[in-house]
Amino acid sequence: MIHVSEFKDLELLSIHKVGNPSQEEALICSQAPLELQDETISQLLLTYFIQPFTNSAEYFRFFHEADLQLNEIFQYCRRIFENRDNFHEQSVNIAKHLYKHSTHPKIKGGELYIAYFSKCQVDGEDVEALGIFKSETRDTYLKVFLANESYQVNYDDGININKLDKGCLVYNTEEENGYKVSVIDSISKQNEAVYWKDSFLQIQRRDDSYHQTELAVNMCKQFIHDKLPSEYEISRVDQVDLLNKSAAYFKEKEQFQLDDFAQEVLGNPEAIASFKEYRDHFQHESQQQIPDEFDISSPAVKKQQKVFKSVLKLDRNFHIYIHGDREMIERGFDEATNMSYYKLLFENET
Structure with missing residues (x-):
């Protein structure tokens, strides 16, 4: 089981927009990682990414029916762990891979976040970690503000940091067995949701x-x-x-x-x-x-x-x-x- 406090230093973060190709929605990849300069934003993002995993004690691993080395997400993660200079390039590859598997008509487009954590603690072991997160639902927020000595009300569209739709944490341990992986899918429903675990990530439960x-x-x-x-x-x-x-x-x-x-x-x-x-x-x-x-x-x-x-x-x-x-x-x-x-x-x- 993990805790937000056990994750240190969200050092790298790349954000891409992954649409549904069957709905003629585009894949839009950013040109460089986001510059994380505001500490408050970093902490909010950390809560958004990690909090949903705090009650999870179930681990998975990457696999492929023929050979683990043919699992694409496993390979992209391995390249980042081997050399952090590969981070953004591999984040684009991850986005392209997700776009390829987002063709079911009920799959919603959304923002894809690829994050690198220099240190986290998993089962007492300090390791690096990669996060792959996707937001698919947006909420409407009321904004109350003071203008001309009177309060006004407006609204805005945004992401609820308490509702991560899909997420995956890959810990840099047990590489030979497909890494140790945590997964959540908060809006998993029937066939359209199978794509996250089965098609995109290709994971199976660890025999633990x-x-x-x-x-x-x-x-x-x-x-x-x-x-x-x-x-x-x-x-x-x-x-x-x-x-x-x-x-x-x-x-x-x-x-x-x-x-x-x-x-x-x-x-x-x-x-x-x-x-x-x-x-x-x-x-x-x-x-x-x-x-x-x-x-x-x-x-x-x-x-x-x-x-x-x-x-x-x-x-x-x-x-x-x-x-x-x-x-x-x-x-x-x-x-x-x-x-x-x-x-x-x-x-x-x-």
Whole structure:
């Protein structure tokens, strides 16, 4: 996870205008980097560029199906890291590459910012970083000013520094694996947004603890929600209980161990065998590996909390949230009304 304070010295910044060629909009490249002389503007830009990444703990890397060296953005970034004198030339190449991939009719044109940071801290390591940011939406602002001893109101069109539309931070580390990369896409919608991550950047998630935790959480949820009911007669309350146990395991443990999880959460030998078989099926379907052991990423668990829904929805009348002892809730059937019911046991009411 990163913080604005960890980014020092926005030393270079080039701005280009990238339109949509299918809408006959132009690509307009500046002739030289912007001269950053005003400290206030530099700090505002730093906030605009970096603040959206502060809650992100997920990392990606550049890749290419044939050879990493064929990834164009990877090459442009590498040339800048090798020699900062290449910065503006490569920023133009990045703009041209984005223009080439901005042909979907719903893609909006906007300003493209290429920034060079001489130092930032990522996972305790001080490295250089490159930023690639795009603003696509503009806001209207009211301007209140004093004129002839009376206040007047006017308006202006501009960019909201709290709403970065698309961004990418490339850290100068792990070059041989495609660098460590952070990405945001705040207005990602269906097909037109695929161009930023898939076509323009060509990135994929790194096989790290965050990604492994995210995969394991989803795999466990799908097993409990989909697989178990197809093999065993299991009530919805028991499903919720298993989801709660799974959530507790990921929150309380520092390391995931397949055998430990299966024994602690499932317990039943047949269910454990089914779970391990399902893990193999899940890996085959997703074409991604879940190791028997890995460090659990707390940010990934926090992001995936919604996966472990501990709520029973009864018709349209009631929602029952189950957070604790499974033995405190019983299910029954009332023959007089021909309806099912739940009995809840408790000591105190608040």
